[in-house]
Amino acid sequence: MHRRGFLKSTTSVGLAAALPDIAHAPSAGGRIGSDVPRRLQQRTARLRRLDDVLGGGDTYRTYLSEYHHTRGLLRDGSYTQDTGRGLLSVLAEQAQQAGWAAFDSGRHAEARGLYEASHKAAQQAEDAQLAGNALAFLAYQQLPTDRQAGVQVAARSCATAGPHAAPGVRALLYERLAWAHAVAGQADETEHALEAAHDALAEADDAPQPDWASWVDSTELQIMTGRCWTELGRPLRAVPVLETALSQYDNRHARDKSLYLSWLARAYLQAGEVEQAARVTDQALDLSSGVASVRPRERLAPVLKRLAEHRSLPKVAALLDKARAA
Incomplete structure (x- = not known):
């Protein structure tokens, strides 16, 4: 489903209803069966798919509530030692998911607290x-x-x-x-x-x-390779691998692709290819529009600042006007 269509459906019926195939999680209190960790893990995996099309600003509360629910099960329920370890693993996974959404939406203190809680739970689970x-x-x-x-x-x-x-x-x-x-x-x-x-x-x-x-997968690893070479100031190594990988990367992953394109734009600037950098930045701006994540604009801001040094070029001037309007 296209991201904007997905957002429309989740706005009208709520995030939970957008995933009707997910079984209801058990309530806190009482005896917790050995199948509960597996069911919660499956639910967590399905909810993770929201991150493919939504930013952390849209998913944070949903992920955080899942984490708190599982924490309540651990606190209030009764269960075997093996079930307890399974619940702790799920809790660690959910804390990472909520922490990532917090980080993506600019809640950095909350993200760090959730990552630390995840590490503690994973250690207790021996995971x-x-x-x-x-x-x-x-x-x-x-x-x-x-x-x-x-x-x-x-x-x-x-x-x-x-x-x-x-x-x-x-x-x-x-x-x-x-x-x-x-x-x-x-x-x-x-x-x-x-x-x-x-x-x-x-x-x-x-x-x-x-x-x-x-x-x-191999595409993600190619993208990370290109990002690393961009960060190290090696555009001749970064540009080909990023161009190849991003040509295969679905626009449906709008937040992530806009972020990755920002590194390609930066690599083009490092190589002195200003108009190519403007082209890629324009694509990244389009993809990041309406995404509830602070990171694309944070990443694109220094690229736009450097492009502003070349505002005499028509493509760059048009891009800067578009960025200001956005």
Whole structure:
């Protein structure tokens, strides 16, 4: 479903009704059966699909309420030790989902608190993969203010998940480690981490992967590769891989594609291709229109500022007028 059509349906009937195939979650209190963690995990996976078409401003409250519901089950219900561990894993996953929506909507303090809660729950559940992913989220959030600390936490995330984690999980954590190294300006370490991510993804077979890592595929890894080379100021390496990957990337993922296009626009600017940068930025602006996420505009702001130095070019002038009107 197109994003705007989806938004129309969720505005009129609510987010829960937009997913009629999801079974009702159990109520807090009383005995909790051994099937409940699996049912909640399935519900969480289905709700995650909202993030494909909606920004964190639209999904945060929904994800947060799911997290609070499961926390209530753990607090008020009675269950076996195995069921308790299953509930803790679901709680860790839901906290990451809500934390990501908080981060996407600019609620950074709430995001950090949810990531830390996720890490704690994953440790209690003895779920090394989710514990590692919680650290990766924390590293991503930390990078803008403390690059070296971000690198260290990202490295911890890979070590925590361990070498026996599912291939998709290892690919996800290594690509986030590569990004941390790129932000820190460490080119060799970036390349090594990207190679580790590629190697892990190549191991993926028909074995089931955690749903929260299933979105990592060869296209996503290409995009991360291009982002890293852009961050390192290597446009000749960044532009071809980003152009190829983004040509295959569905516009339905409007927020993410607009973000990724911002790195392509920046790479074109690094290469001195101003009109190409303007073309890509124009596409990113169109995609980000109406998305309830603060990140596309934050990413595009410095690109537009640099393009403003070339306002004498007709394509750039038209783009700047469009951005102001938006």
